[in-house]
Amino acid sequence: MTAASMERDGYNLRLYVAGQTPKSLAALANLKKLCETHLPGRYTIEVIDLMKDPALAQRDQIVAIPTLIRQLPEPLKRIIGDLSNAEKVLVGLDIAPS
Amino acid sequence: MAAKDAIQAARPRNEAEETVEAIHRGSVDAVVVQGPTGPQIIMLQGADAPYHVLVERMSDGALTLDADGSIVYVNSRLCALTGLGAQQLVGRSFASLFAGELPQQRTDDAQSDAQLRRADGSDLPVSVWMRQMAMGGVVATLVTLTDMSIVRRAEEVATAERFARSILEQATDAVVVLALDGRITHASWVAEQLAERAPVGQLFSEVFPLDAQSASQQGTLRRFSRESLDQALATKPFHGVEVALRDARMSGRSFLLSGGPLVNDAKDAVGSIVTLTDITERKRAEEQQTMLVAELNHRVKNILAIVQSVAGQTLRTSPSLPAFNKAFSGRIQAVSIAHDILTQTRWIGIGLNELLTTVLAPYGVGEGRITSDGPPVLLEARLVLPLSMVLHELATNASKYGALSAPLGRVTISWTLRDDRHKLELVWLERGGPMIEAGGARGFGTTLIDRVVRFDLDGEAKLAFEPQGIRCTLIFALTAETTPEQLPGSAVQPD
Numbered sequence: 001m002t003a004a005s006m007e008r009d010g011y012n013l014r015l016y017v018a019g020q021t022p023k024s025l026a027a028l029a030n031l032k033k034l035c036e037t038h039l040p041g042r043y044t045i046e047v048i049d050l051m052k053d054p055a056l057a058q059r060d061q062i063v064a065i066p067t068l069i070r071q072l073p074e075p076l077k078r079i080i081g082d083l084s085n086a087e088k089v090l091v092g093l094d095i096a097p098s
Numbered sequence: 099m100a101a102k103d104a105i106q107a108a109r110p111r112n113e114a115e116e117t118v119e120a121i122h123r124g125s126v127d128a129v130v131v132q133g134p135t136g137p138q139i140i141m142l143q144g145a146d147a148p149y150h151v152l153v154e155r156m157s158d159g160a161l162t163l164d165a166d167g168s169i170v171y172v173n174s175r176l177c178a179l180t181g182l183g184a185q186q187l188v189g190r191s192f193a194s195l196f197a198g199e200l201p202q203q204r205t206d207d208a209q210s211d212a213q214l215r216r217a218d219g220s221d222l223p224v225s226v227w228m229r230q231m232a233m234g235g236v237v238a239t240l241v242t243l244t245d246m247s248i249v250r251r252a253e254e255v256a257t258a259e260r261f262a263r264s265i266l267e268q269a270t271d272a273v274v275v276l277a278l279d280g281r282i283t284h285a286s287w288v289a290e291q292l293a294e295r296a297p298v299g300q301l302f303s304e305v306f307p308l309d310a311q312s313a314s315q316q317g318t319l320r321r322f323s324r325e326s327l328d329q330a331l332a333t334k335p336f337h338g339v340e341v342a343l344r345d346a347r348m349s350g351r352s353f354l355l356s357g358g359p360l361v362n363d364a365k366d367a368v369g370s371i372v373t374l375t376d377i378t379e380r381k382r383a384e385e386q387q388t389m390l391v392a393e394l395n396h397r398v399k400n401i402l403a404i405v406q407s408v409a410g411q412t413l414r415t416s417p418s419l420p421a422f423n424k425a426f427s428g429r430i431q432a433v434s435i436a437h438d439i440l441t442q443t444r445w446i447g448i449g450l451n452e453l454l455t456t457v458l459a460p461y462g463v464g465e466g467r468i469t470s471d472g473p474p475v476l477l478e479a480r481l482v483l484p485l486s487m488v489l490h491e492l493a494t495n496a497s498k499y500g501a502l503s504a505p506l507g508r509v510t511i512s513w514t515l516r517d518d519r520h521k522l523e524l525v526w527l528e529r530g531g532p533m534i535e536a537g538g539a540r541g542f543g544t545t546l547i548d549r550v551v552r553f554d555l556d557g558e559a560k561l562a563f564e565p566q567g568i569r570c571t572l573i574f575a576l577t578a579e580t581t582p583e584q585l586p587g588s589a590v591q592p593d
Contacts, residue, residue: 081125
C-alpha cells in the first residue's frame, strides 16, 4: 500500500494502554485480530503506554484505559474498553462487516 | 472544521456515558485522573496483577515504605535475603533492616551500598535503590535491594584469578596446574616455552615427555605408564625427582620435578601444581665445585710431599741446624715463588725469560750480573716448579761458592731449542768467580739438581766444574707425553 492510498483508504489507529494490565493486553489482542480480519494491509496501530508517560493522556483526552482512537479516516472516533465486542468495534470504527 | 467542533462539543457527554458504561462492564482496568503534577494513572482492582507476579519473581529484593518509613510491602526475594517472613517484615521500620549506615535516596537515581542485617545475625552487602513517589495523594518510597555478595564473590574470584595468573607469569620455574585427569589447565610462561606445543588442555606426559636422570629415579618413573604418570602427577605429591625432557631442544638440561595437591575451599584435592625447575646450571656448578675440591686436595698433598722431600734432602746435606734452616728456607721460598707464578698465570705456564727474571730476582738478575739469551719459549705449568728449584739451587750455589760470590763474577744463561722445538738445552755458565780446583764439588746441591732434572723434568743435567767456573747443562722435554694441564709432580720425587 502506498502512502497515498493509505491516506485515502487506510486506518490509522492509536491504542492507549497502561503497561500490561489485563484489559490493555486484551484490547491489543482483540484489535489486531479484528484488523487482520477486516482491514488486512490497510491499517497501522500505534500503542501508547500511559504508565511510561501519563502526560500523553492529555493529547487525546483519555480518561479510561484502554481506549482506542481512530485518527484516520476522519472523523476522529474513540472506543473505550477491551474491544471484546467485535461488532460494536466494527460499528464504532465504521468498518462494514465483511 | 465546523463539523469537527460539533463532534467535539457532543463528545464529553457521550464519552462520560461510555466511560461509565465501560467501567461498569469491567472492560477497562485503569482510569486517568488529573493529579497535582499532571495526569495520573489509577489502576482498578486486579489491573496490577502482572506487576505483582513480576515483582515477586524478580531477583532483587523489593519493598514499599509509607511516609513514616514503615514497611508496607515486601517481595519474596527480600524475605529470602533477610531470612524473615513477610509478616515479620511488614510494619517494621526501614532502618531496622540495616546494620550500620542507613541508605538514602540519591538525587542521581543511583544505588548506594549498605549492609542488610539477616535473621541469623550475619550481614549481607546490598546495593539499595530508592525513589519517593506520590501514589494517590500519599507519598510512598519504593526500594530495591540487590544482593552484592555474589557480585563481590565474583570480583574476589576474578581478583584471585588475576593474582594467580600474575604469579604464574612471573614464575622463573615452569609451573603447570593439572586437573585430576592429568590435563593441564594453567601453565606459566616458562612452562609454555618448555613445552613442545601449547600446554593447556593437553596431558602432562604429552607435552613434557620425561626421562629420569638417575637409575633409581628411572625406576620411579618406569613404575608408571604414561597414563598412570599423568594420574600420579595429578593426585600424588612428588618431591625433587631429577628428570630430563625427551626433547632435542632440551638435551643436556636437567630438571627437578615436584608436585603437590591443589585444594579447593572444602580442602578437597581438585588437581595438582607441578613444577619443573631447570637445575642444569646448578648441577654444572656442583660438578665444577666437586672437581675443584678434588684438584685442591691433590695439589695440597703434592705441596706437602714436596716440602717433606725438600726437608729430608736438605737435612741430609746440611752440616748444622743454622745451615739447614737457611737452605731449607731458601728452597721453600723457591717453591713459593714457583707457586706464585703458577697462580698468577692460572696454571697455564710462563715464558722462560719471565721465569728467570722472577726466580733469580734475589740474586741480581736486574744488575747485569746475570744475563740471559735465547729464543722465546713458553714453559708448561708442570715445568715451572722443578725448573724454579733447579735455578734456585744453581743461584744459591753461585752466591755461596761460585761466580756470584765474587764481585766481578757473572752468570750467563743461554738456551737453544732442539729436536724440532720439543727439547730445550739450557746452559748455566759461571765466569769471574773463584777458580775451581779439580773435582771440587764441595757439598754443592748437585743431588737435588740431578734428581729434579731426571725425575721431574724427565731430562738430564750435566755439571762441569771448569776451572773458570761451573757449566751446568740442562736438557729436558718442553712438551709432556701426558696432558699439559696436569699438575707438576713433586720437585724431588715423582708424584
